[in-house]
Amino acid sequence: MKKLLLLFFILLAVGFSFQACDDTKTYAEMLEEEDDAIADFINKEGIKVISQTEFFDNDSVTDVEKNEFVQLSSGVYMQIVDKGSDNPADTVKNNDLVLVRFMEYSLLDKDTTLSNLTLPYLVDEFKYTASSSSIAGIFIQGLMYMAYGYTAVPAGWLVPLPYVRDKAHVRLIVPSKMGHQSAMQYVYPYYYDITKYQIYK
Template sequence: MKTVKILICVVLSALAFAACSDTETYADQKKKERSAINRYIANQKIKVISEEQFFAQDTTTDVSKNEYVLFESNGVYMQIVRKGCGEKIEEGESTTVLCRFNEYNLIESDTTLQLTNIYQYAWLVDKMNVRNTSGTFTASFDTSSSLMYTRYGTAAVPSGWLVPLRYVNIGRPTNEGDEVAKVNLIVPHSEGQDDAARYVYPCRYEITFERGR
């Protein structure tokens, strides 16, 4: 029954965006996406920093200043809220990463949840199978444990989700005070999930990353 409800939401979302795409060109959709991103950045008083500044700050973002780093090559904005316990995924390593997330469609609303396994579907932790090959991360969702797969019908992990993996630790809390990595992302359609790519809309995410057993 839970899966059926998710699929119904997918169909309704697809119909809504299909109606828009009948009257909008791809260029129009990209302009609308850019406007939505810019509006969110302005409304939230986000301070966008360059990659150069990000690296000069030892790959950190100052949360007190609401800093986000913009990666020019893909258009993803990232704020590292917590670097997390444990270690980074090493080159040549394959591991399981557990994710909890909130997803928002920035064109529809920057405060209304589109998908979440924190406040809803908490029983379904998204499990990613991740590999680091010479600094390039690839990943797929475990189809038996993924709300993203259930909702969007593909095991492909959005490219935007992989961006933080170079910079955060992926561990499991073992000592008092240990916390898993947490990031905030603004992801354009080109780096997003299948629905966002198809209908050209940006998403923002709040995501935690924890190493699987």
């Protein structure tokens, strides 16, 4: 009996030691860490967050001089640096091919993770598809596909398209749920400077 009790206590102690060594974060903790990283970035960069109502009242533009970003219902923060073409017809449409120049910055690692801005021979290209109920983008080629191995364009990249035209320049803070698959899996928020959305003609 004493041996059984001793064995039980040893197993209990081993179980507690494994539990004490478990540094795995819960999903709720990762979401909290993500929220803190986004808030910290907004604070450090002196970003003025405006509401969607203010954004629409201001003809769907953001004041770059005031470093305004609009927080959209998707959770994405967007700054339109340049709306692009003056021609209202130059919008991205179903089945268009879109070329993208961008820089990706990890808000948790506080470091640039990807950029094709200095690689003139390498541009990211995706096919845009739109229906009455959804929009999507599929990478054809580029750095994002090469780095992450996913063809799905981050949903956050598609958010600005209804508000801009050919050759637009936007900046985005993209929470993990609107990011690429790796961002969603590891709950990583990213900042993007997309210097050009160009419709390939």
